[in-house]
Amino acid sequence: MAQTTFAEMRADEPDMDWLRSQYGLLEQSFSTATDSAGRAAVIDDWNELRRGVETWVSLSHVHFAQDTRDSEYKKEKDRVDELGPLLNELEVAFKRHLLASPHRAEIEASFGRHAFDLWQADLESFAPVIIEDSVAEAKLSSEYTELKASAKISFRGEELNLPGLGRYTSDGDRDTRHAASQAQWDWFAANGEALDRIYDEMVKLRATMAKKLGYEDFVELGYKRMQRVDYDRADVKRFRDQVRHEVVPLVARIKERQAQTLGLDKLMSWDEGTYLPGGNPRPRGEEAWMTDQAKTMFSRMNPDIASFFNMMVNRGLLDLTAREGKAGGGFCTSLPTYDVPFIFANFNGTDHDVNVFTHEAGHAFQSWCSRDAELVDYVWPTYEAAEVHSMSLEFLTWPHMELFFEEEAEAFRRVHLASSLSFLPYGVAVDHFQHLVYEQPDLSPADRHDLWREMERIYLPWRDYGDLERPAMGGLWQRQSHIYGMPFYYIDYTLALTCALQFWVMSRRDMPDAFQHYLALCKRGGRAPFQDLVRSAGLRSPFEAGCLTDVVGEAERLIFA
Ligand code: ZN
Numbered sequence: 001m002a003q004t005t006f007a008e009m010r011a012d013e014p015d016m017d018w019l020r021s022q023y024g025l026l027e028q029s030f031s032t033a034t035d036s037a038g039r040a041a042v043i044d045d046w047n048e049l050r051r052g053v054e055t056w057v058s059l060s061h062v063h064f065a066q067d068t069r070d071s072e073y074k075k076e077k078d079r080v081d082e083l084g085p086l087l088n089e090l091e092v093a094f095k096r097h098l099l100a101s102p103h104r105a106e107i108e109a110s111f112g113r114h115a116f117d118l119w120q121a122d123l124e125s126f127a128p129v130i131i132e133d134s135v136a137e138a139k140l141s142s143e144y145t146e147l148k149a150s151a152k153i154s155f156r157g158e159e160l161n162l163p164g165l166g167r168y169t170s171d172g173d174r175d176t177r178h179a180a181s182q183a184q185w186d187w188f189a190a191n192g193e194a195l196d197r198i199y200d201e202m203v204k205l206r207a208t209m210a211k212k213l214g215y216e217d218f219v220e221l222g223y224k225r226m227q228r229v230d231y232d233r234a235d236v237k238r239f240r241d242q243v244r245h246e247v248v249p250l251v252a253r254i255k256e257r258q259a260q261t262l263g264l265d266k267l268m269s270w271d272e273g274t275y276l277p278g279g280n281p282r283p284r285g286e287e288a289w290m291t292d293q294a295k296t297m298f299s300r301m302n303p304d305i306a307s308f309f310n311m312m313v314n315r316g317l318l319d320l321t322a323r324e325g326k327a328g329g330g331f332c333t334s335l336p337t338y339d340v341p342f343i344f345a346n347f348n349g350t351d352h353d354v355n356v357f358t359h360e361a362g363h364a365f366q367s368w369c370s371r372d373a374e375l376v377d378y379v380w381p382t383y384e385a386a387e388v389h390s391m392s393l394e395f396l397t398w399p400h401m402e403l404f405f406e407e408e409a410e411a412f413r414r415v416h417l418a419s420s421l422s423f424l425p426y427g428v429a430v431d432h433f434q435h436l437v438y439e440q441p442d443l444s445p446a447d448r449h450d451l452w453r454e455m456e457r458i459y460l461p462w463r464d465y466g467d468l469e470r471p472a473m474g475g476l477w478q479r480q481s482h483i484y485g486m487p488f489y490y491i492d493y494t495l496a497l498t499c500a501l502q503f504w505v506m507s508r509r510d511m512p513d514a515f516q517h518y519l520a521l522c523k524r525g526g527r528a529p530f531q532d533l534v535r536s537a538g539l540r541s542p543f544e545a546g547c548l549t550d551v552v553g554e555a556e557r558l559i560f561a
Helices: 016-032 036-066 071-099 104-111 114-124 128-149 162-169 174-190 192-212 218-225 233-262 287-301 303-314 352-369 383-396 402-439 445-459 481-485 491-509 511-524 530-536 549-560
Strands: 153-155 158-160 318-321 331-335 340-347
Touching: 016 036, 016 071, 036 071, 036 104, 036 331, 036 340, 071 104, 071 114, 071 128, 104 114, 114 218, 128 192, 128 481, 153 162, 153 174, 158 162, 162 174, 174 192, 192 218, 192 402, 192 445, 192 481, 218 233, 218 402, 233 402, 233 445, 233 491, 233 549, 287 303, 287 318, 287 352, 287 402, 303 340, 303 352, 331 352, 340 352, 352 383, 352 402, 352 511, 383 402, 383 491, 383 511, 383 530, 402 445, 402 481, 402 491, 402 549, 491 511, 491 549, 511 530
Parallel strands: 318 340
Antiparallel strands: 153 158, 331 340
């Protein structure tokens, strides 16, 4: 099995009757076990069972994302959507059993306390009474994904999908990027009614689920679903305020500088992604070439990461280039039965491809380091911690960017830093928006667009959409898939970026030391909650006052020196 390639990997849909009987047996064996070894063996069996189910779920997601038009893949994905809540029900019931067990202390001692905290969150975010709603929610989420993936936009004689068009929205030629932005937003305007309806149904459905589970609003439930066990919405608000007060003014200066560099009187929204007059640096080749360069890069960095990456290439665990019918975005998932991760991306020939590459490689490397974890719960940390591994690798690979950009490597690094800092205000705006939406689930779609414009006034005060009507009326957020599919999953990127930027500062002082801290963090996997992981890597928690001060100082020195 060690050499199985992705194309050969299979996972059968679990038979629900069989699975129910397996869970019955597990509960029985756990109750009748007479000693700690017996109980640990039951937990190991449960873990194996979950690894199999998770492989089926992941594989189905990957297949569907690879070709959203394939009817077999679509059927498989629909089965996951339908069975997901039932699988969750079985899992949660067993977790409840473990949480209530008189032997809990003994199991915590062998498997760690953190798993129990995660399971408690799972328990509090699910009850059989919301099964139907969960199925409906997954269906709406697929509807959004399919709608966006179906986009076919005519642009200067080419027929493009949304990621393909993205190549032109940061073009060096201003008219091109304006026209590409126009084409993109025309598509969103034409589909505005559907996008409004899907989200409206989602918000109301989620509010109902929260009520059924006894919560005041969906915010609290959203946090539980994200398994946030060591911080709450007040902490997140404090973090957003730090970004607002420390980073927004810095980014405003970056935007002024950017307008000067581009020779513009006024930086418009379609200029924001372009930092240099000829356009951002582009990697010098396509997928196969980039993969070769990455092999060289990782071999220069560290033997562990080098052998990991060769394994990914040899076993076909990368799907990198955009093509028709492929779902948008990039992600990394794991296939526990085969002990491997899989990387999905949509390369479109921009500098962004290199960021996506190093980003997803960071995720994949961390999960590879944790593939033998004692519980499947520990293969990945919670999302905000997982993004630390990916975003930090984007910065730790800086010294090797000559491999992709040759003499433009330094320009690339500056663009990467400026665009990363510019991301922070946007990311917290998305988060703040979602809090307001779910605190007032009865707002109309038009109210939500007004709310988003309010967020832009606070966090993106330099933003000017000119003649682009859809974003000007507050529609930009509809492009952000997380807002639809994974509520409250977005602040995670900003929390993680705050940590990754600290790794960047550390690496500028001492790269080998920073990389050792990074490796140690990857090897801890998901065995601890976010703030514990972060502190063990020598970083400050984003919820601490002043966590961004060093980063802002170092960035100012580099950008405005
Ligand atoms: Zn990521």
